[in-house]
Amino acid sequence: MNNHEIDFKLYGDDMQFVEVELDPNETVVAEAGALMMMEDGIVMETIFGDGSKSGGAGIMGKLMGAGKRIITGESLFMTTFTNQGTGKRHVSFASPYPGKIIPMDLSMLGGKIICQKDAFLAAAKGVSIGVEFQRKLGTGFFGGEGFIMQKLEGDGMAFVHAGGTLHRKNLQKGEVLRVDTGCLVAMTPDVDYNIEMVSGVKTALFGGEGLFFATLRGPGSVWIQSMPFSRLASRVFAAAPQNPAGKSQGEGSIAGGLFDLLGGK
Structure with a gap:
C-alpha cells in the first residue's frame, strides 16, 4: 500500500466519532477542528495542503495541493497526527453535526470516491484530497x-x-x-451525475422540494443522507425567534411573550 494502513473503531449512533489506532510512525490527516481527543505520544502538526505526493514534490507540489483546497472552499492547511511513541496510540475525530461517519476503504472502491465538498473528515496519510469538476454546466449551476x-x-x-x-x-x-440535490453525499466515479428540472410549474413552485433534483445513473454506488446540514440549518433558522437588536426576552419564551403583551420594551 502507498497510504498508511490504519485501524479504526466507530462509537455512537447519531452523534458518532471515529477512533483511529496508529502504530509507531503511522499518520492520519484530518480537517482542522475535527479532533476530539488523542493519547500521549501522538504529535500534531499543521501542514500546507493535504500531505499527499499527488501534486509532485517541492514547493510547487505543495502549492498545487493547497490550491485544490481553496477551490473547494476548505482551509489552506490540514492537521496530521503521528504516533511517535513506542506502542499503539489512539486519536479520535468527531462529526461537526449529528449524523453518521462513513469509513471508506479506497482500495475496495477503485481507488477513488467523489463526495460533496464539506463531507471529508479524516484519512490515512497519503490519501489525496483533490477537486472533481462536473462535466455538465447544469450540474454546476443547479446541483x-x-x-x-x-x-x-x-x-x-x-x-x-x-x-x-x-x-x-x-x-x-x-x-x-x-x-434531492443536497442529499447526495458520495458516489463512485463510474456513476453518471446530472441535474434535471422538476416537471410541472405547480410542482416546482408549490411542491416544497425545490426546482431541481439530481439524477444518478448506474452502474456504481451512491451514498445518500437523510438530513443535509443546509436543511437542518434552514429549519433551525426558521424556528428561531426573530427579536429586534438589543431586545431580550430572558430564558422563558412564555414569560417573554407576556412581557411583550403587557407593553414591555
Whole structure:
C-alpha cells in the first residue's frame, strides 16, 4: 500500500466519532477542528495542503495541493497526527453535526470516491484530497453542491461524514435514481451525475422540494443522507425567534411573550 494502513473503531449512533489506532510512525490527516481527543505520544502538526505526493514534490507540489483546497472552499492547511511513541496510540475525530461517519476503504472502491465538498473528515496519510469538476454546466449551476466536488484518491482508509441517517445504494447498469440535490453525499466515479428540472410549474413552485433534483445513473454506488446540514440549518433558522437588536426576552419564551403583551420594551 502507498497510504498508511490504519485501524479504526466507530462509537455512537447519531452523534458518532471515529477512533483511529496508529502504530509507531503511522499518520492520519484530518480537517482542522475535527479532533476530539488523542493519547500521549501522538504529535500534531499543521501542514500546507493535504500531505499527499499527488501534486509532485517541492514547493510547487505543495502549492498545487493547497490550491485544490481553496477551490473547494476548505482551509489552506490540514492537521496530521503521528504516533511517535513506542506502542499503539489512539486519536479520535468527531462529526461537526449529528449524523453518521462513513469509513471508506479506497482500495475496495477503485481507488477513488467523489463526495460533496464539506463531507471529508479524516484519512490515512497519503490519501489525496483533490477537486472533481462536473462535466455538465447544469450540474454546476443547479446541483446544490456547486460545480466543484471533492475527490479522494488512494488505497487507504478515508472517513466521510453525513447528516441524519445514511443509505448506500448500489445501482445496476442503466438504473436511475433521482434524489434531492443536497442529499447526495458520495458516489463512485463510474456513476453518471446530472441535474434535471422538476416537471410541472405547480410542482416546482408549490411542491416544497425545490426546482431541481439530481439524477444518478448506474452502474456504481451512491451514498445518500437523510438530513443535509443546509436543511437542518434552514429549519433551525426558521424556528428561531426573530427579536429586534438589543431586545431580550430572558430564558422563558412564555414569560417573554407576556412581557411583550403587557407593553414591555
